[in-house]
Structures are given as C-alpha cells and as structure tokens.
Amino acid sequence: MDLTELLNKCALANKPDEKKVNELERKEDELFQKIYREWKGTKAEDKDLTYKVIPKFYFKLPKEDEILPQKLREETRALFLQKRSRQLLDNNELKALWVLLDKHHSKPISGDEQLINYEDFKKVGALAGSKCAPYFTAVVFAKLQQGDPHGRISIMALFNYVMRKVWLHQTRIGLSLYDVTGQGYLRESDLENYILELIPTLPQLEGLEKSFHSFYVCTAVRKFLFFLDPLRTGRVRIQDILACSFLDDLLELRDEDLPKDLQEANWFSAPSALKVYGQYLNLDRDHNGMLNKEELSGYGTGTLTGVFLERVFQECLTYEGEMDYKTYLDFVLALENRHEPQSLHYLFRILDINNRGYLDTFCLNYFFRAIQEQMTMHGQEPVSFEDVKDEIFDMVKPADPCKITLQDLLSCGQGDTMVSILIEFHGFWAYENREAMAADNGDESSHV
Incomplete structure (x- = not known):
C-alpha cells in the first residue's frame, strides 16, 4: 500500500456521517424555532389558518415603460x-x-x-x-x-x-374615461382634455373662435383646480367634481335659450370667459402676455393697495416678476369669491407677512397704513388704526384676543369683509359707509 492510498483511507475514516450531520442540524433548527416562538409569542397568522387564503388586494401600477401591462389595464x-x-x-x-x-x-x-x-x-x-x-x-x-x-x-x-x-x-x-391613472382623480391635463372635447356639445359655446378654445379651457379648468385642489397637488378627485355645482354650471350651457343674466353669472359661459380674458389683455399694457405689479394695479376699481399687490407677487407663482394668465385667474377667483373658504385661504396667506399662521396687530397695521395713505390722496380724513383694529377683532372674535387665525376668519362669517377693509380703498369705503348705503337702498326700494 503506497502513501497516497493510506492517506485517502485515513481521510474517509475521519469523515463524519452526512445523514447524522443533517439529522443534528434539523433537531438544532427545531429547537431554535421553539425557543424563538416562546420568546416572541405566537402570531395571529400562525393561529388562524384563514390568513393563508387572503387574496391579493394591492397591485402596483405598471410603469410607463411596461407597455403590455399598461395596455391590459386600460382595456x-x-x-x-x-x-x-x-x-x-x-x-x-x-x-x-x-x-x-x-x-x-x-x-x-x-x-x-x-x-x-x-x-x-x-x-x-x-x-x-x-x-x-x-x-x-x-x-x-x-x-x-x-x-x-x-x-x-x-x-x-x-x-x-x-x-x-x-x-x-x-x-x-x-x-372616468379621462382618468388616465385610474385612481379616481383627474389631473390638470385630463380636465383640459375633458372640457376641450365637451365644447362642441355645448350650444352656448358655438360662437367661440377656435383660436380662443385654449384660453377658454384654461379659464374653465382653473375654477375646478382653485376650489377643489386647495393644496395645489395638480389633481382633483372625481368625487369632488360630482359633489360641487361647477359641472352643473358647465352643462347648463347645453340650453340654447339660456337667459343673458344667467350667462353673465356663469363663469363657464362664453361672455364670462371673454370678459375675464379681455380684462387681462386690457391690463397688459406692454402686450408681452404677462402682468407686472403696475399693470395689475388697474384691476377692478383700481384701488387695491400697493402693499397688497407687492405681497401677491411675493407669494404667487411669477416669471421674472410678472404674472401669467393662470396665476391671474387664481387672483380673480379669490377676489371675486372672497366669502369662500378657498379664497380666504389664498388671501390669508398673502396677509400673513411673517408666515406664522396668524395675523397680529403688526400685520393689520402694515396693510391698513396703505389704506390711510389712499384716504389722504382722496382728500379724506384718515381713520385711526386703533379704531379699525378694535372693530376687526370685534367682528372676527378670535379664540386668542391678540391673534387672528385662518380658522377664526372661516368661523366668524365675515372674513371677506375683514379682508376687504385691509386690501382696497373701495372695500374700506364701502364698510365705513355701510349704514348710509343701507339707508339709500331702503329709500330706493320704498319708491319702487
């Protein structure tokens, strides 16, 4: 017997039995599992066998490059x-x-x-x-x-x-046919497609030139997004669209005999859309398709304070200091619907100059000084800020006597009046002369 053969026999003699090793490892694993379960406790899914038959209820959305799953989902x-x-x-x-x-x-x-x-x-x-x-x-x-x-x-x-x-x-x-993601909401582009394809079915919009269709769609979509997407996520739930009255107003344009007064009151009508866009063009004095602060100051009665407009341009999306049509539409919707919660949220963000979530005496005084300056310019005796401040706090009745929060504005029911007092001379004048105006209206109605 040579040396090599002798070494091989010695190696085989010392090699452990594989079956015995596997058996020991199995027993060791069972013992470990037993000790681990006793330490951690038995899970509910181990006790209840129905956990093993729960069907799959969450499916990931297919990615854009997964063409076949995308097509299958659409179909x-x-x-x-x-x-x-x-x-x-x-x-x-x-x-x-x-x-x-x-x-x-x-x-x-x-x-x-x-x-x-x-x-x-x-x-x-x-x-x-x-x-x-x-x-x-x-x-x-x-x-x-x-x-x-x-x-x-x-x-x-x-x-x-x-x-x-x-x-x-x-x-x-x-x-839902326009809900590309299939998750119950429409993105801005989905809403644009929906309204663009709806235009030919609305007799009241037959007179609109095709070149104006894109501006009409932008005007219509903006109202949905402003009021139904306050967090600016860029999408609106279909459930919210159905719950609000906007779709009723839009589909009201199917009526060929819709009275003129109802058309003018309807944001989605052709006269209303043309009026808003026409105002934008009239304000755009340099015809560059955008509005700067000086141009926007001509909005409405032209009495919005410079301080307020400055804050608008600080807080809202602008392009090199100028406002585009979409941002302008948000501005118009906020000012024309000041009693609505979404509008008050928009305006409160502008009034909250320190971004603290509340308005204090300093904030109120900061805006009212501009009203006092306009009063002097119009030859009127400026009103004391202290008097106005007290009236505002009496009107709002905030939870904290020194701070006015957005919730306070929403709860008091007079948030629109308070905002008007601070941002435009015309609004302040209407508030100061409310009793005289009420008396005049009463006299006019008695003569009718």
Whole structure:
C-alpha cells in the first residue's frame, strides 16, 4: 500500500456521517424555532389558518415603460366602464318607469300632485325590473318623505331622484374615461382634455373662435383646480367634481335659450370667459402676455393697495416678476369669491407677512397704513388704526384676543369683509359707509 492510498483511507475514516450531520442540524433548527416562538409569542397568522387564503388586494401600477401591462389595464378599465354604463337606465327605460309610476299612484288624491304609498312603491319596483332595484328601497322611500299624513311620497320627487342618480352615474363614467391613472382623480391635463372635447356639445359655446378654445379651457379648468385642489397637488378627485355645482354650471350651457343674466353669472359661459380674458389683455399694457405689479394695479376699481399687490407677487407663482394668465385667474377667483373658504385661504396667506399662521396687530397695521395713505390722496380724513383694529377683532372674535387665525376668519362669517377693509380703498369705503348705503337702498326700494 503506497502513501497516497493510506492517506485517502485515513481521510474517509475521519469523515463524519452526512445523514447524522443533517439529522443534528434539523433537531438544532427545531429547537431554535421553539425557543424563538416562546420568546416572541405566537402570531395571529400562525393561529388562524384563514390568513393563508387572503387574496391579493394591492397591485402596483405598471410603469410607463411596461407597455403590455399598461395596455391590459386600460382595456380592463374600458370594459368595466362599459359594463357600468349598460347597467344604467336609458331614455326608453326612464319613460317606461314614468308610465308605471303614473299608473300606480295611491289614493286619496291630494290636489294636482300624485303620491304613492310604500306598497305601491314596492309593486312598481318589482315591475320596473332589476335595473331599477337600487331606487326602490326602504331607505330611498324614507328619504323622500315630506310629511304626507298617509305616509306617501311624491311620484315627481321620486322620478327626479332617479333621473339625478342616473345623471350622476353617467357623468362619473364620462369623467372616468379621462382618468388616465385610474385612481379616481383627474389631473390638470385630463380636465383640459375633458372640457376641450365637451365644447362642441355645448350650444352656448358655438360662437367661440377656435383660436380662443385654449384660453377658454384654461379659464374653465382653473375654477375646478382653485376650489377643489386647495393644496395645489395638480389633481382633483372625481368625487369632488360630482359633489360641487361647477359641472352643473358647465352643462347648463347645453340650453340654447339660456337667459343673458344667467350667462353673465356663469363663469363657464362664453361672455364670462371673454370678459375675464379681455380684462387681462386690457391690463397688459406692454402686450408681452404677462402682468407686472403696475399693470395689475388697474384691476377692478383700481384701488387695491400697493402693499397688497407687492405681497401677491411675493407669494404667487411669477416669471421674472410678472404674472401669467393662470396665476391671474387664481387672483380673480379669490377676489371675486372672497366669502369662500378657498379664497380666504389664498388671501390669508398673502396677509400673513411673517408666515406664522396668524395675523397680529403688526400685520393689520402694515396693510391698513396703505389704506390711510389712499384716504389722504382722496382728500379724506384718515381713520385711526386703533379704531379699525378694535372693530376687526370685534367682528372676527378670535379664540386668542391678540391673534387672528385662518380658522377664526372661516368661523366668524365675515372674513371677506375683514379682508376687504385691509386690501382696497373701495372695500374700506364701502364698510365705513355701510349704514348710509343701507339707508339709500331702503329709500330706493320704498319708491319702487
């Protein structure tokens, strides 16, 4: 036997049994798991086996470069929206529902209004079919109660309720088609596409030149974003769009015979949009498409104080010290709707010169000094700041007697008046002469 063979035999003799080693390692692992569980405690998912069968409920959105998952998701959403659309009542089905309601109204007759009791209500629901089932429940019947001594509800109120629900669902589906991300909200570009494609369906906008369409869309979209996106995230929830009245105002333009006064009061009408854009062009004296502080000072009655305008340009988005049309629209919406919470939030941010979240005597005095200067320029005796300060605090009644917060402004119900006193001479003059103006209005109404 040579040396090599002898060494190999010695190595084999000293090699441990692999089976025994594996068995020892398994026992060691079991012991460790037992000690670890006793130390940490048993988890709920170890006790309850149903944890092992919970379906997956979170799916990551596909990335932009993942073309196939993107296409699959778009197709799936389109099929889902089509299915939901088929579940809605069409015009013929609504007409058939009205015939059923008209046939099954309940006695006794109460004037010209047709009423229906709960038994007949359920009977109509059964005859109307499965599509109408969601509208013929006890909850809906209770909602439409108006104190009838026989416990009935108005057929017209019920039909209007169904019509409104169908319209809401149709509109939600229509808006969802523009929801590119599929997460229940529309971005600014999505809203722009929606309104641009809506323009041809609105008879009141037929006269708009195509060159003005982009400015119209910008004007319309800005109202949605200003009021429904106060945190400036660049997107608006579809649920919020449906809950507010803006869409009703926009779709009101389908009425070919809409009165002139309603058109002028509607932000989305052609006369209103042209008026806002026309004012912007008139203010832009150097015709560079932007507004500087001097140009913006001509806004409205031209009595906004320089101090206020200075703060506007400090706090709002500008380009080399000049304001573009979108920023101007926010400015207009804030000043024309000063009683709205979003407008007060916008204006409070400008008044809060120290960014402390409250207005103190120093802030109020900082803005009111400019009002006093305008009073002197107009030949009027300046009013004492102390008197105005006391009136403001009495008006707002803040939680802290030395500080006015945004919540105080929202709660007092007179935030718009307080802001007007501080930012423009015309607003202050109207407040100072409110009693005389009220008396004049009373005299005028008595002569009518």
